[in-house]
Amino acid sequence: MLNRFGQDYFGVTINAETSPEIYIRNDLPKIVQKSVLAHEKEHAKNKGGYEWQSWIAGFKASPVGWALSVIMSLRWSRIKMYPILTAAIVMAIGFGLLMRFG
Numbered sequence: 001m002l003n004r005f006g007q008d009y010f011g012v013t014i015n016a017e018t019s020p021e022i023y024i025r026n027d028l029p030k031i032v033q034k035s036v037l038a039h040e041k042e043h044a045k046n047k048g049g050y051e052w053q054s055w056i057a058g059f060k061a062s063p064v065g066w067a068l069s070v071i072m073s074l075r076w077s078r079i080k081m082y083p084i085l086t087a088a089i090v091m092a093i094g095f096g097l098l099m100r101f102g
């Protein structure tokens with residue numbers, strides 16, 4: 001199902017405006033699925049609201065699952081989907097490491 005959209009999605013919400021249907025990849029670790037499901041439920045609730053709201057919902061549902069999904073997203077097929085967001089996350093991690101160890 002998720003491959004039909006031509007992207008490397010972890011989850012997707014379709015028909016968010018009317019009758020939301022949520023699809024989550026079944027090959028993800030359960031803890032990541034929990035975070036992705038909360039992320040997609042937020043999309044369904046906000047009917048196309050801001051992406052950052054969905055990211056926060058995923059983090060609240062499972063901080064470890066959210067962190068793993070970020071790490072799993074560090075592949076070219078995912079980076080090209082969210083180039084600005086990915087760059088911001090990588091820079092934040094780099095800055096945190098620099099402050100901690102630099």
